[in-house]
Amino acid sequence: MxxxxxxxxxxxxxxxxxxxxxxxxxxxxxxxxxxxxxxxxxxxxxxxxxxxxxxxxxxxxxxxxxxxxxxxxxxxxxxxxxxxxxxxxxxxxxxxxxxxxxxxxxxxxxxxxxxxxxxxxxxxxxxxxxxxxxxxxxxxxxxxxxxxxxYNLSFNNKEIITNSILYIKDSIDSNISLDDLAVNSNLSKYHFLRVFKNHTGITPHQYILIQKIEKSKDLILKGMNLSEAAYNLGFADQSHLIRNFKKIYGYTPNNFKQNSNFIL
Known part of the structure; x- marks a missing residue:
């Protein structure tokens, strides 16, 4: 269907x-x-x-x-x-x-x-x-x-946050640094961290981790094994990916692949 x-x-x-x-x-x-x-x-x-x-x-x-x-x-x-x-x-x-x-x-x-x-x-x-x-x-x-x-599909209406989030999503497969994000926003690292957390409620590191877990779902459902998905997304190993996946969703990537959990 x-x-x-x-x-x-x-x-x-x-x-x-x-x-x-x-x-x-x-x-x-x-x-x-x-x-x-x-x-x-x-x-x-x-x-x-x-x-x-x-x-x-x-x-x-x-x-x-x-x-x-x-x-x-x-x-x-x-x-x-x-x-x-x-x-x-x-x-x-x-x-x-x-x-x-x-x-x-x-x-x-x-x-x-x-x-x-x-x-x-x-x-x-x-x-x-x-x-x-x-x-x-x-x-x-x-x-x-x-x-x-x-109607605006941006996560936040503030231009600086919108640009940062677009940058993160475009670069999620790479190793994004705080310096990269600060330079992209024309702010110091201190001010970027403060502005980002004030508007999103979480740190850039937490945001990037969540986006990586979101991306891992697509890779897993496309048939990629966990170790390869972990490598592609910059996790230390597949155990690191599994731990963070479970923290967000309450179940493991293997549970996610069961028939009761799926993407149409």
Whole structure:
């Protein structure tokens, strides 16, 4: 099955997770369900608990972390483009919807998202999948997108941060130094570190590490072995890659390759 609106979208279906998720972010939205157990989420300097039958929404670029305890969950990572398209179809203007509630206790939303996930995992008819997706996401947007920002795929509107992030993404396969980033921004290393962390909530080193882990997913799914992926991305060895992958996603790259976790 090839569903164009969900092309390259990651889906996760995790039956048991107990551990810590280190501070990170995604360039996409994160939309998921808690089916059982509990997840203690640290998000935007707030601590919120996700229990059975709740939904979790994270906006692109938002820093988050957490702790799981016997957590059974399903996630998917829709692009900014996809969510903005549905918003535009509802309100007739191109905006990026922003969700102010991180954990949502709404059984109707849970059921709509669950129907969508089940149709994906059961490989249902394309029209049914799209119908379920639009029903779930339009309900989410109409009821919980209480603010918007201008449609701009940049991580941050500040020119200096935007340029730095573009530079990092273009150079992710190379060994980027703090000197490189400071020179690219026409700032001293001290001022660059301060500006970057003030606007993103993390250091350049943390940001680069997260981007490398994101890139590793694509390499792994294309069939590259872990040692080669680690070498290409500048990790010391495959153990270094595995440790950092698990810190962000709560499972190993080998778990990621299982059938329950995939990219359309």
């Amino acid at each position: 090839k569903l164009e609106t969900l092309n390259k979208t990651i889906f996760e279906n995790i039956h048991h997770s107990s551990g810590k998720f280190t501070k990170h972010f995604h360039d996409t939205y994160t939309i998921g369900l808690t089916h059982d157990g509990v997840f203690k989420s640290r998000h935007e300097k707030k601590v919120v608990f996700s229990y059975k039958n709740s939904s979790k929404i994270i906006n692109p670029g938002e820093i988050h972390a957490g702790d799981s305890n016997s957590w059974k969950y399903t996630n998917f990572y829709p692009s900014i483009e996809l969510i903005s398209e549905i918003y535009e179809q509802i309100f007739l203007e191109k905006k990026i919807p922003i969700f102010t509630e991180h954990i949502i206790n709404d059984i109707q939303l849970y059921k709509l998202l669950l129907n969508f996930f089940l149709s994906i995992y059961n490989n249902e008819d394309k029209m049914l999948i799209e119908t379920n997706m639009i029903s779930a996401l339009s309900y989410l947007i109409k009821n919980y997108a209480h603010s918007t920002k201008e």
